[in-house]
Amino acid sequence: MKRLILRLIHCLPYAALVAIAFGAWLAVSLWIGTPSAHALPEYATRTGEPCATCHVNPGGGGPRTLRGLLWSARGRSDQVPTLPGVLIAPGVRDGAELYLIACAACHGTKGEGTFGRELSGTSLREGKIRTTVLNGRARSGMPAFEGQFTPDQLDALVTFVAGLASGEITPPPDSYPLPPAEFKCAPVAGPMKRRGN
Ligand code: HEC
Numbered sequence: 005m006k007r008l009i010l011r012l013i014h015c016l017p018y019a020a021l022v023a024i025a026f027g028a029w030l031a032v033s034l035w036i037g038t039p040s041a042h043a044l045p046e047y048a049t050r051t052g053e054p055c056a057t058c059h060v061n062p063g064g065g066g067p068r069t070l071r072g073l074l075w076s077a078r079g080r081s082d083q084v085p086t087l088p089g090v091l092i093a094p095g096v097r098d099g100a101e102l103y104l105i106a107c108a109a110c111h112g113t114k115g116e117g118t119f120g121r122e123l124s125g126t127s128l129r130e131g132k133i134r135t136t137v138l139n140g141r142a143r144s145g146m147p148a149f150e151g152q153f154t155p156d157q158l159d160a161l162v163t164f165v166a167g168l169a170s171g172e173i174t175p176p177p178d179s180y181p182l183p184p185a186e187f188k189c190a191p192v193a194g195p196m197k198r199r200g201n
């Protein structure tokens with residue numbers, strides 16, 4: 005009996021090792037077992053919303069928009085909550101800047117059209133621009149911006165886009181020319197003088 009107890013004590017470190025290994029295996033298998041996030045374009049089918057409602061990238065995936073985040077936080081019902089009164093660019097007054105913030109991702113920085121339609125040189129009228137911005141075109145992926153601009157912001161934005169469309173406003177250039185670099189190192193003759201002497 006005494007020998008048996010002695011042997012057991014001898015084995016204790018091994019038993020501890022085995023216990024730790026078992027614990028680690030259990031943790032890893034539980035971690036692998038938890039369902040990970042999937043690619044979920046079917047959210048679009050379920051909610052009847054374009055990918056751009058929930059994803060910053062109009063093609064889906066990647067970072068989520070404010071509405072997408074809110075929708076997730078509210079338990080993912082079949083209806084995506086709207087964001088009444090949440091301004092997209094609080095404090096921004098310049099139409100060109102508003103365009104860059106809210107529209108350029110889809111319409112291109114020059115209105116040349118990427119995912120969204122071309123806007124530059126299309127002679128679209130202010131009225132049409134305004135209603136398209138406010139109501140969107142859910143089916144083709146143009147979001148509705150109702151309530152996301154102040155009236156002044158909307159005016160500035162619509163004026164800017166109408167200017168792009170009529171060609172009165174030239175879009176910002178791709179690059180700005182810089183003057184050639186100058187190196188102004190006059191050769192120093194003789195030992196340097198100390199100042200103030
Ligand atoms: C109603 C909101 C909603 C819509 C609409 C939606 N998604 Fe998602 N999507 C999500 C959320 C939320 C996730 C994160 C996974 C999760 O939480 O289940 C996600 C995840 C993804 C992912 C996995 C990568 C990632 O960022 O996590 C892909 C890819 C994706 N969506 C593509 C699309 C495409 C393509 C469309 C349009 C056909 C679309 N989604 C429409 C909400 C949406």
Ligand code: HEC
Nearest residue numbers: 056062106107110119120121133136137141144145146165
């Ligand atoms: C998520 C992408 C997306 C964003 C952001 C977006 N648009 Fe669009 N927009 C589209 C798509 C796609 C269409 C084409 C809709 C169609 O043809 O049915 C469109 C159409 C339009 C049209 C109508 C063009 C035409 O020829 O009839 C105007 C005007 C317009 N967008 C202006 C804007 C302005 C201004 C903003 C910023 C406030 C903006 N869009 C933001 C995707 C976007």
